[in-house]
Amino acid sequence: DTAVSQTPKYLVTQMGNDKSIKCEQNLGHDTMYWYKQDSKKFLKIMFSYNNKELIINETVPNRFSPKSPDKAHLNLHINSLELGDSAVYFCASSQEAYSGANVLTFGAGSRLTVL
């Protein structure tokens, strides 16, 4: 049973379209994250939710809108896709947000290609 699962695994779409990526964790964790990994493997945090509440919102364009319907789910919706949005998006979870020793558990990633 996959601990953090993301769908879809691959997404190919045209510029200007809107798309969503879904994430679910079955670990009972309180905190979930979205990270973006670019073509050079650089990994950057985008958002973090703790018990459905947004707690970290990095400098990300407004076209990106996360939603957490409950603490086990965190979705990412992207409007008006641009070429520069092409990347691998990773969902992750951790037991809680307020411990430095937190270990992140990652999903397998969703590769988005914008043509």
Place this chain on the structure above:
Amino acid sequence: GDSVTQMEGPVTLSEEAFLTINCTYTATGYPSLFWYVQYPGEGLQLLLKATKADDKGSNKGFEATYRKETTSFHLEKGSVQVSDSAVYFCALSDRGTGGFKTIFGAGTRLFVKA
């Protein structure tokens, strides 16, 4: 702001060679330090961690020691295997305005030849 710097790759070694991947950090607080590994087509997974100065994290033959005086957390393994080929990420977790945030280095790709 906080940052993590690790040696650029790729690193190419023969099987049974000694591995060192250097990692240094800057942080405003007293961070926890981690090494994560990413195998092809997969998400990152924790390799080892250390939460305070002089702690040594170890797992699967890999080791790293939290050195506060040199702000470093270098990864070592005495004898690498082909199956160790992957991308290795050094990371820190430090308190930010919204809770603790994990920041990653740029990753170092390791190739191990048989």
